[in-house]
Amino acid sequence: MKNTNAHTSRFDIAICNPPYCRKLHLEILDELVLHCDEIVNISPSDWLTNKTSRFRKKSKINTFKNLAIKIDDVLVMSREQMNKDFGMLAWTDLAISKFNNKASFDLDSLIIKDFFYEKVILKVLRMDAVFNHFIEGYRNFDTPYVTLPVFRGNVGNEKECSEWICPKREFAFSRNGGIRKATINFKTEEEAENFFLSLQTKFMRFLRTRLDSSMGISWNYCPYMKDYTQPWTDERFCDYFGITDEEKKVIEETINKIDNKDLQKERVVSE
Numbered sequence: 001m002k003n004t005n006a007h008t009s010r011f012d013i014a015i016c017n018p019p020y021c022r023k024l025h026l027e028i029l030d031e032l033v034l035h036c037d038e039i040v041n042i043s044p045s046d047w048l049t050n051k052t053s054r055f056r057k058k059s060k061i062n063t064f065k066n067l068a069i070k071i072d073d074v075l076v077m078s079r080e081q082m083n084k085d086f087g088m089l090a091w092t093d094l095a096i097s098k099f100n101n102k103a104s105f106d107l108d109s110l111i112i113k114d115f116f117y118e119k120v121i122l123k124v125l126r127m128d129a130v131f132n133h134f135i136e137g138y139r140n141f142d143t144p145y146v147t148l149p150v151f152r153g154n155v156g157n158e159k160e161c162s163e164w165i166c167p168k169r170e171f172a173f174s175r176n177g178g179i180r181k182a183t184i185n186f187k188t189e190e191e192a193e194n195f196f197l198s199l200q201t202k203f204m205r206f207l208r209t210r211l212d213s214s215m216g217i218s219w220n221y222c223p224y225m226k227d228y229t230q231p232w233t234d235e236r237f238c239d240y241f242g243i244t245d246e247e248k249k250v251i252e253e254t255i256n257k258i259d260n261k262d263l264q265k266e267r268v269v270s271e
Contacts, residue, residue: 013038020044026064029099033070038100045076045095048107050211061107072103115250116210120241124207124223131220134182139175144192145183147174150217162209162258164199164222172196191228198225198232202255203243209254 014036018025025043032039047053047060048068054061061068074097079090134148148165165172173196186192198204204222211218225232238248 011036013040015040017042023047023060023063026060026067030064030067033067033099033101036099038072038098041097041099042094043097045074045093048074048095048097049076049093067099068107070099070101070103071097071105071107072100073098073105115243115247116206119243119247120207121210121221123241124221128224128226129220130184130222130224133224134184134219136180136182139181139183140185141175141183144186144189146172146186146192146196148182148184148217148219150180150182150219162205162255164204164208164217165196167200169196186228188229194228194231198228198237201232201234201237202251203234203237203241205255205258206251209258 014032016028016032016039018028018041020043026047029039029041029043047064048071050059050061053059074095076093076095077085078093082088082090082094130148136150139145139147146165173192184195186195199222207222208217211221230236234248234251237243238251243251
């Protein structure tokens with residue numbers, strides 16, 4: 001500690017794990033960097049790694065831009081790895097970050113800019129989104145509908161975190177649920193059914209896994225296709241976004257791996 005004045009005190013280093021509540025941990029860090037030469041912090045990584053955050057003016061990365069540029073080094077660890085190595089019950093990926101005033105870390109290096117980022121995610125940002133076609137908490141059962149949740153996924157359940165919506169029809173077309181659910185409505189039952197099935201495709205589930213790692217569902221990044229009178233299959237999605245055969249294999253292998261891992265867990269529980 002440099003001195004004892006409450007307003008100008010400076011510390012050589014701070015090691016912290018602030019509470020995660022929306023952006024509270026970032027507000028704490030934003031104040032802390034004013035009083036410390038260095039900070040080592042562990043907190044959710046989504047504000048740094050979310051592939052769409054840089055395109056939103058009010059995103060965390062843009063709101064706390066002055067904090068982000070003070071990152072000197074960062075190690076991002078998946079929630080599965082954190083839980084295994086530290087005996088935690090993390091619900092999202094975490095970042096162990098080092099901050100100082102002489103930082104030079106390339107934050108863009110945290111974004112995986114592969115074929116899916118270039119061909120799909122950047123294009124989705126310019127498209128109409130499902131988010132524009134429902135109001136959270138408002139449900140209309142007078143016309144054909146699909147019930148949309150705001151949250152999906154349980155801690156450590158990779159399969160559920162790859163789903164936009166529960167694949168079970170009794171939930172997807174249910175009239176039950178609280179204020180954190182809504183309906184998206186269509187002119188015909190066929191369109192509602194095709195929309196529901198489109199979210200079950202491996203393409204759409206792959207997109208979900210690439211957008212975020214939390215339980216919240218980014219419906220504002222789920223593309224709303226103009227025509228649901230015909231089914232949107234994996235093949236049709238891949239043709240629309242220009243996905244090659246090799247890239248299709250990556251999508252299929254990724255989702256198959258998630259499903260097989262979940263199936264193995266179910267077998268262990270049943271035994």
